Amino acid sequence: MTDPDLLYSEEEEALRAAVRDLLADHCDPAAVIARAESDTPHDLRLWKALTDGMGLAGLLVPEERGGQGATHREAAVVLEELGRAVAPVPYLTSAVVATEALLACDDAGDLVEELASGRRIGALAVALNVTAGGAVRTVRVEDGTLRGELTGIADAAVADVLLVPGDDGGLHAVAAAAATVTPQPSLDLTRPLATVALDGAPARRIGAAEPAVRRALCSAAGLLASEQLGLADWTLTETVRYLKDRKQFNRPVGGFQALKHRLAQLWLEVVSLRAAARAAADALATGQDTEVAVAVAQAYAAPVAVRAAEEALQLHGGIGMTWEHPVHLYLKRAKADSIAYGTAGAHRAALAELVDLQAP
Amino acid sequence: MTDAAELRRRTQEFLAAHPPATTGRLEFLRARFDAGLAWVHFPEGLGGLGAPRSLQAVVDAGLEAAGAPDNDPRRIGIGLGMAAPTILQYGTQEQKRRFLKPLWTGEEVWCQLFSEPGAGSDLAALGTRAVREGDEWVVNGQKVWTSSAHVARWAILIARTDPDVPKHRGITYFLCDMTDPGVEVRPLRQITGEAEFNEVFLTGVRIPDAHRLGEIGDGWRVAQTTLNNERVAIGGMRIPREGGMIGPVSRTWRERPELRTHDLHQRLLTLWVEAEVARLTGERLRQQLVAGQPGPEGAGMKLAFARLNQAISGLEVELRGEEGLLYDDWTMRRPEKVDFTGRDAGYRYLRSKGNSIEGGTSEVLLNIVAERVLGLPAEPRTDKDVAWKDLAR
Numbered sequence: 001m002t003d004p005d006l007l008y009s010e011e012e013e014a015l016r017a018a019v020r021d022l023l024a025d026h027c028d029p030a031a032v033i034a035r036a037e038s039d040t041p042h043d044l045r046l047w048k049a050l051t052d053g054m055g056l057a058g059l060l061v062p063e064e065r066g067g068q069g070a071t072h073r074e075a076a077v078v079l080e081e082l083g084r085a086v087a088p089v090p091y092l093t094s095a096v097v098a099t100e101a102l103l104a105c106d107d108a109g110d111l112v113e114e115l116a117s118g119r120r121i122g123a124l125a126v127a128l129n130v131t132a133g134g135a136v137r138t139v140r141v142e143d144g145t146l147r148g149e150l151t152g153i154a155d156a157a158v159a160d161v162l163l164v165p166g167d168d169g170g171l172h173a174v175a176a177a178a179a180t181v182t183p184q185p186s187l188d189l190t191r192p193l194a195t196v197a198l199d200g201a202p203a204r205r206i207g208a209a210e211p212a213v214r215r216a217l218c219s220a221a222g223l224l225a226s227e228q229l230g231l232a233d234w235t236l237t238e239t240v241r242y243l244k245d246r247k248q249f250n251r252p253v254g255g256f257q258a259l260k261h262r263l264a265q266l267w268l269e270v271v272s273l274r275a276a277a278r279a280a281a282d283a284l285a286t287g288q289d290t291e292v293a294v295a296v297a298q299a300y301a302a303p304v305a306v307r308a309a310e311e312a313l314q315l316h317g318g319i320g321m322t323w324e325h326p327v328h329l330y331l332k333r334a335k336a337d338s339i340a341y342g343t344a345g346a347h348r349a350a351l352a353e354l355v356d357l358q359a360p
Numbered sequence: 361m362t363d364a365a366e367l368r369r370r371t372q373e374f375l376a377a378h379p380p381a382t383t384g385r386l387e388f389l390r391a392r393f394d395a396g397l398a399w400v401h402f403p404e405g406l407g408g409l410g411a412p413r414s415l416q417a418v419v420d421a422g423l424e425a426a427g428a429p430d431n432d433p434r435r436i437g438i439g440l441g442m443a444a445p446t447i448l449q450y451g452t453q454e455q456k457r458r459f460l461k462p463l464w465t466g467e468e469v470w471c472q473l474f475s476e477p478g479a480g481s482d483l484a485a486l487g488t489r490a491v492r493e494g495d496e497w498v499v500n501g502q503k504v505w506t507s508s509a510h511v512a513r514w515a516i517l518i519a520r521t522d523p524d525v526p527k528h529r530g531i532t533y534f535l536c537d538m539t540d541p542g543v544e545v546r547p548l549r550q551i552t553g554e555a556e557f558n559e560v561f562l563t564g565v566r567i568p569d570a571h572r573l574g575e576i577g578d579g580w581r582v583a584q585t586t587l588n589n590e591r592v593a594i595g596g597m598r599i600p601r602e603g604g605m606i607g608p609v610s611r612t613w614r615e616r617p618e619l620r621t622h623d624l625h626q627r628l629l630t631l632w633v634e635a636e637v638a639r640l641t642g643e644r645l646r647q648q649l650v651a652g653q654p655g656p657e658g659a660g661m662k663l664a665f666a667r668l669n670q671a672i673s674g675l676e677v678e679l680r681g682e683e684g685l686l687y688d689d690w691t692m693r694r695p696e697k698v699d700f701t702g703r704d705a706g707y708r709y710l711r712s713k714g715n716s717i718e719g720g721t722s723e724v725l726l727n728i729v730a731e732r733v734l735g736l737p738a739e740p741r742t743d744k745d746v747a748w749k750d751l752a753r
Contacts (some may be wrong), residue, residue: 002642002702003598004640004643005647006640006643006644006647007509007644007647007653011500132641166484236581240734240735240736243736244735244736244737251737252737254736254737255736255737255738255739255740257727257739260726260727260730260731260734260736261723261726261727261730263730263736264660264725264726264727264729264730264733265663265726266658266665267729267733267734268664268729270658271567271641271655271657271660272637272638272640272641272660272664273637273639274644275637275640275643275644276637276640276641278640278644279640296633296637296640297635299629299630299633300633300634300637345626347625348629348630348633349629351629351632351633352625352629355610355632356614357610357613357614357625357628357629357632358614358617358620359620359622359625360617360620360621360622360625
């Protein structure tokens with residue numbers, strides 16, 4: 001087995017710089033907070049800039065199917081930057097999860113190209129907390145129509161097409177307009193959930209559900225680690241910046257050793273997370289050692305991202321508790337991410353099998 | 361420019377001229393040094409070829425495949441990792457020619473006389489005195505935590521030559537002959553039962569001025585080279601999965617199902633993940649070094665491994681249940697080299713307690729990360745402009 005490439009290539013750094021520039025112009029924290037409580041929590045103008053402008057929705061799609069023919073390594077860099085900005089766009093859910101599911105289906109047809117272009121947004125109708133290989137709720141399939149209700153579907157509110165597992169073992173494409181999508185008040189304001197009610201909605205079977213869902217959720221878990229890295233990197237950087245500036249007792253608060261040690265410890269965890277996230281992205285790209293690399297990254301990433309956000313809030317003091325300061329967006333995203341695509345515990349349980357450390 | 365192909369060729373030529381099967385070990389090592397294949401990044405004539413450090417692996421692989429003897433690097437780690445780079449950077453031509461070859465072949469073992477009972481984390485406060493007498497320095501004081509002192513022929517030593525200036529400025533760096541009659545080495549028994557370290561008492565030790573390394577009063581700067589190389593050595597290794605402390609406990613878990621509990625299972629998996637991520641972090645650091653873009657991660661690796669070694673070995677003692685209540689051997693010994701994973705879980709548990717103290721405590725390393733990597737304000741300094749002799753002690 002060759003060693004994973006844990007660095008960023010020059011092209012990947014250039015991609016990062018381009019995405020970061022765009023987000024600096026179009027995704028400032030105050031606007032994200034204001035949007036979070038509006039009727040349109042997703043920023044579709046930003047989505048258009050990322051997809052139409054930069055072609056980023058098609059990174060995982062081969063060129064002959066209308067994509068960029070890039071790999072999970074590049075998608076991971078995009079997710080790091082989107083995480084740093086808690087950007088309210090359906091990138092992970094459409095450009096990674098729905099796209100991977102479609103790529104695993106034989107009869108996905110033009111949907112792959114449509115999602116790759118970003119002109120249409122897809123959502124896999126599987127609850128956000130489900131792990132690859134975990135139990136998936138299905139709907140009834142009757143004469144090419146679907147009946148049933150699903151909950152906890154991330155970014156369904158902006159989806160144009162829903163990919164729904166049926167009780168026939170198939171994955172079915174349904175136009176969102178034919179379903180009733182109802183937003184659920186969500187812990188994470190920037191990746192809100194919705195219920196999907198289907199009452200005889202016309203659907204097209206595009207392939208077998210099990211392999212498609214498994215592939216989608218495995219990629220999702222692996223690349224989520226890069227988003228979590230972005231969240232943790234922003235919260236650490238911002239907290240260090242604030243504590244150099246904030247003065248109490250006639251000195252910068254960041255000079256107190258109790259706080260320096262906490263931040264240094266957090267830094268160590270963030271650089272470790274970077275290695276784990278890079279390993280997972282590289283493993284997804286090469287297909288080597290994928291399951292272990294993804295499980296390791298996700299078992300490590302979730303607690304680190306949550307702790308980084310919790311530390312950021314505590315070390316900001318009172319201002320960190322206000323709605324006005326963006327740290328709560330990061331805390332909410334990090335906490336929701338710790339459940340998304342399987343908890344750290346679920347990934348440890350998977351590892352127990354993968355590396356033969358069996359339960360009693 | 362010496363490239364990989366050139367080094368492969370030189371290695372094969374060398375092996376043809378000195379077949380390992382028919383060449384004595386010491387003869388082989390001396391010849392390897394003279395051929396510039398000892399440490400290829402050193403200059404020609406001093407065991408190297410002025411080649412990139414990363415190419416040493418090419419030579420080592422060729423020699424290992426041919427079954428060549430090595431210089432037992434773990435026995436002479438302080439010489440190779442700390443004394444040699446410092447002598448190379450600050451030594452006179454005579455010092456380099458005299459010391460580097462027997463250091464590398466292992467004919468002369470080195471130890472490090474830095475820490476003192478009154479100067480641990482605050483190493484620059486050291487009080488061992490060196491007073492000039494003609495062409496010699498007379499040294500008096502006490503050093504501690506000196507591994508290999510009982511087998512060492514030479515020591516790198518820092519001592520105070522000017523007590524009237526602030527502490528960092530009055531230190532000078534020496535190469536000390538451990539056979540001097542004023543050097544007394546006493547074993548220092550530690551919590552594992554053995555004495556891996558020593559106390560070294562220096563009483564009227566005479567060091568010729570020719571064995572001073574660097575300028576008088578410049579010893580603190582010279583010592584930074586020694587200490588920085590200690591950390592480079594930690595960062596450069598490639599470790600396989602389950603390569604460290606997590607290996608033995610994972611094997612025990614697999615082989616002894618009767619010991620398993622749910623609580624231990626959760627803790628083992630958590631530590632397994634952390635060990636794997638620490639391994640990947642070290643691997644990423646190594647890839648950065650090879651690509652010529654060293655990152656600041658090295659400062660954190662020692663912190664991570666200290667904590668993990670302690671947690672993992674502690675878990676293994678607990679996992680072993682009744683056997684965990686036993687200990688393999690309390691006999692007082694003076695080992696020549698340290699093997700962190702070579703003995704039972706109980707030994708590993710006790711020995712790993714030193715990992716967060718030796719080579720910089722975890723608390724000091726956290727300060728270093730906070731100040732040098734994150735740019736947070738430095739600790740308040742009350743000793744900066746105070747003459748050493750006036751410091752509180």
